[in-house]
Amino acid sequence: MQQCLCLSHVFITSTSGEKFGTSWTNNIRRNISLNMEPSSSAATSNRQKRKNIAPTAHEKAKRLKTEQEGEGAVECAHPTRSPRISVLPGRLQQPITLNELTELLHYAALGKAGGIRQPSWCRLRHQRKVKGVNVVVVEGLTQSHFYKHYLTLPHLRTKYNSRLTFTASSDNVVSGIFSSEVPTSDAPSLSQIHTENSELHKALTHHPVITKFGTRRRGLTAYVLTQEEMIKRHYPVKGMPGFEEFVCTDCVDCVTDSSPLYGLDCEMCLTEKGNELARVSLVDSDGNCVLDELVKPQNRILNYLTKFSGITAAMLRPITTTLRDVQAKLRALLPRDAVLVGHSLNNDLVALKLIHQHVIDTSLLYRREFGQRFKLKVLAETVLKRQIQTEEKKGHNPIEDAVAALGLAQYFIKTGPRKVVEHHLEELWGYTIEEESTDRASAPTPSHRFADMLQRVGRSVAYLGKRSDDVALDLSNQQWHNSDKEVLASFRRQNKCPFLSVLQFSSFSDHPKGCVVHQQQQYQRVCVNLRDMCVVFAGPLPAGFSEREVKRLFCCCGPVRRIKMLNTTARVHAEVEFELLEGAKLALKTLNGLNLQGQSIEVKRPVHESILDLDLTLDALMGDALNASHLYAVKLKPSMAERINISARVNGHTLDAECPGVTSVKTANGLPPPKVNGKRLRLTTAKPELSEETVRETFGRFGTVERIVLPAKPGKRARHAHIKFESPEGTRAALSAADDLWKEDYIICPSLTPPHLRSWVAMTTAGAEGEAEERTHRHTGSRDQEMQLMMGKLDRRLGKLFRSLPDGTLSVVMLLGHTSAHGHLPGLCFMEVK
Incomplete structure (x- = not known):
């Protein structure tokens, strides 16, 4: 029925x-390439001429590979460049909002071919090669939590090369993603x-x-199998196990829509070693036979398979042509940009022991519902109205089969997938379409919501997380789970990854349940611990040293956020808090051991529980991919460097130089100024000259300088510089030349503060109130230890999720931040294309 x-x-x-x-x-998943032109198969009658112009075609393909996405660019069938994402330099230190994130998601999913522009704050290159988008929303964690538990999160800090502060502009981020208007x-x-x-x-x-x-008609490159598809379909691929002895054709890396098509078909005999090649036929794009050879199998033949192959013992008896001979002929005949066409072509190439990079398989063009394939005979009769492999013929004719496969491919490319389906829906797939008379004008206006748009163009969407009535997505596309573990397990069980998948991890927002006071205390403790990383103690200082004078002295290492004088019974010390980790590091290297008034001062870290792993954290930050090409530099005024002789380790080298920050005077503030090596000195207020031109001139000799940032308050001169080289080699070369730079009054160190932060302590928005109380309760309780364990579990789960994503997937992880009495605490957004 x-x-x-x-x-x-x-x-x-x-x-x-x-x-x-x-x-x-x-x-x-399908590639939306609306701006691609229809294919025009290039015909040729002179193969030698085609071979002579092959290098030009190769050069053209190379040029096409280097083009960025343009409206008229031809896409390579086998791209050698993967999608990648980068943040514009001007936006590195500005937080992104949910609206800006959806800008990126829209472009990643639909691209220029769908009419979407590049995001205003970042660049996603080679968007057409994006295979999917995965977003993980982690509730209850802030930017500060990430850096507090930096060592516990190896996956997050090493696998994502783009990291930005995130400020949520919506209470329900998940719904905001799905319901955003394209x-x-x-x-x-x-x-x-x-x-x-x-x-x-x-x-x-x-x-x-x-x-x-x-549905749109596109060029032949849209139907050439990718390397991933070839591996999946058991095609011979260079470098894959089992194909070590196969011969490779001389192919260009990238074909175009004007590349020539060649039909190929082989017949086999059964030997002691299995099926072996007995006949090979090759036709050009006009259907002319350019090669038809019988081949002598290497091993003893057990069955000629005459019913299918048409090969008989009498046919092969006089043949001396070997597999190696045929391979050489094919390599000579095929142009470098040739695209081979066949029906289940993988079997033919295995029999030929031949690797060819660019193929179209007609058994995969005319697809069936559950992966079954049409027989070539059925397709030829239905689509081409051509009879092949008829009963009266003794076996298959490989020339006839090669011409049929070529014709099927040319028809599909010329007609387009939609027309192919509509013209042959009943004949091939067994269905008919009957129009019902309705008023088309009354059809509802299509929705422009992101989720609806993706489903309209055939791309699947899914949400996995806790149940929420606010998620703007059909129930059929939602999966509700009670724990992060169940969310991850459910996602990894899916046979096919949805094109857009959003996962919500909510363990941190649910723990500790209802304990808002504890959450605030915990966050305040995180802020204090992070600020401790920028603190040094200095002393003993000469009598009469004021807070202002201490600040002037330590400013030579970087911007100082706060000075706290510590007056004990006998001596004066100071607690110096820098805005940057680099400032504290340079202070320890340059000012420790400084001789003031006949005695040396000691500069050291505070001793707190939070500092115990500081060296490990600093090493990890130096190895952070975000910091690999960055350098921190401070320019000293020559008159300062000439006043004080020091012997200290600067940038890891022992140097004899003169410390900045002091010069000789008579008195200071009514008190005798401190003595250095028996001389009366005062701190100078002169500022070193630091400009982009001088920095570029000085550091350009170590490598190409990509960007220079000179942070300075309005009306003030910059005292330090952040330098980004094009490659880490430039940073390493500069660090190895620290002695020479010291002679030019520069002190340098590797960057430690991530580029998206203006200063290390800027992320700790909580006020200084209660810091002393927090430090007196610094011992981590059971809840804090549990938090540490949970952070480790989170990172491992994110690592498993990342590994399960298909290559070419844009992965986004969002730490949402949360709201407290001090306002909204910023989160963090990680982005990377796997």
């Missing part, structure tokens, strides 16, 4: 007794998608051909 499925205003009738559309998978005012391509898909029947959007290739 026929079954009818009524959807909207169209009836679909199955003539094979199966329901159409409902069982076909929704988890299909801009269409200046996106004609999206309008075309709307129109085209509104005219396409809803069930046809789930047809296996449509979900794979879309």
Whole structure:
């Protein structure tokens, strides 16, 4: 009995007794390339001429590889460049909002071909090669928590090369992602998608051909198998196990829509070693046979398989051509940019023991619902109206089969997937479409919500997390779980990763449950611990040293946030808090052991529990991918450097130089100034000259300087510089030349503060109130230890999730931050393309 499925205003009738559309998978990815031109198969009658111009075609392909996404760019069938993301330099130290994040997600999913512009704050290169988007929303954690537990999070700090402060602009970030409006005012391509898909029947959007290739007619490069598909379909691929002895053709790295098509078919005989090549046929794009050779199998033949191969013992008896001879002929005949076409071509290439990089498999063009393949004979008869492999013929004719496969590929490329499906829906797939008379003008306006848009163009979406009525997504696309562990396990169990997947980890927001006071205390303790990393103690200082004079002395190492004088019974010390980790590091190197008034001062770290792992943390920060190419430099005024002789380790080297910060005077503030080596001295207020030109001139000799940042308050001169080289080699070269730079009055150290932070302590927004109390209760209780364990579990789960994503997936992890009595505490956003 026929079954009818009524959807909207169209009836679909199955003539094979199966329901159409409902069982076909929704988890299909397709490349939206609306600006690609139709293919024009280049014909040739002179193979030698084609071989002579091959280097020019190769050069053209190389140029195409280097082009960034442009409106008219031709996409390579085998891209050698992966998608990558980077943040614009001007936005590094500005937090991003949810709206700006959705800008990126829209572009990653739809791209320029869908009418979406590059985000205003970052650049996603090679967007067309993005295979999916995965977003993990972690509730209850802030930017400060990440840096407090920095050593506990090896995956997050090493796998993501883009990291930015995040400020949530919505209470429900998950819903904000799915319900965000895709801009269409200046996106004609999206309008075309709307129109085209509104005219396409809803069930046809789930047809296996449509979900794979879309509806628009595109060039041949859209149908060339990627390397991942070739590996999955058991094609010979260079470097893969089992194909070490296979011969490679001389291919260009990248073909174009004008590259020539060649049809190939082989026949095999059964030998003692399995199926071996007995005949090979090759036809050019006009269907002319350019090679038809019988081949003598290397091993003893057990069965000629004459019924299928047409090969007989008499045919092979006089043959002396070997597999090696045929391989050499094919290599000589095929142009470097040739695309081989065949039906289940992997079997032919295995028989030939040949690796060819660019192939179109017609058995995968005309796809069936559950992966079954049509026979070449059926496709040729139905599509080309051509009879092949007829019963009266003795076995298959490989020339005939190669011409049929070539014709099927050319027809598919010329006609386009939508027309192929509509023209042959009943004949090949067993379904008919009957239009129902309805008023098309009354159809509802299509939604521009992100989730709806993706599903309209055939891309699957999914949400996994705790139940929420605010998630703007159909219930069929949601999975609710009670724990982060269940969320991860459920996602990894899926047979096919949805194109857009959003996972919500909520363990931190639920723990400790209802204990808002504890959460605030915990966060305050995190802030205090982070600020301790920028603190040094100095002393004993000469009598009469004021807070202002201490600040002037220590400013030579970097900006000072706060000075606290510590007056004991006998001596004066100071607690100096720098804005940057680099300032504290340089103070320990340059000022420790400074001789003031006949006695040396000691500069050292405070001794707190939070500082016990500081050396490990600093080493990890120096190895952070965000800091690898960065250098921190301070310029000393020559007159300062000439006043004080010191012997200290600067930048890891022992140097005899003169310390900045003092010069001789008579008195200071009515008190005798401190003595250095028997001389009366005062702190100078002169500032060193530091400009982008001088920094670039000085450090450019170590490598190409990509960017220089000179932080300075309004109306003030910059005292220090952040230098970014194009590669880490520039940083290493500068550090190895620290002695020479010291002679030029520069002191340097590797960058420690991540580029997205203006200063290390800026992330600790809580006030100084209660710091003393926090330090007196510094011992971590059971809750704090549990927090440490939970952070480790989070990182391991994120690592497992990242490894399970397909290559080419844009991965985004968001620590949402949270609101407290001090206002909203910023979160953190990690981004990377796997």
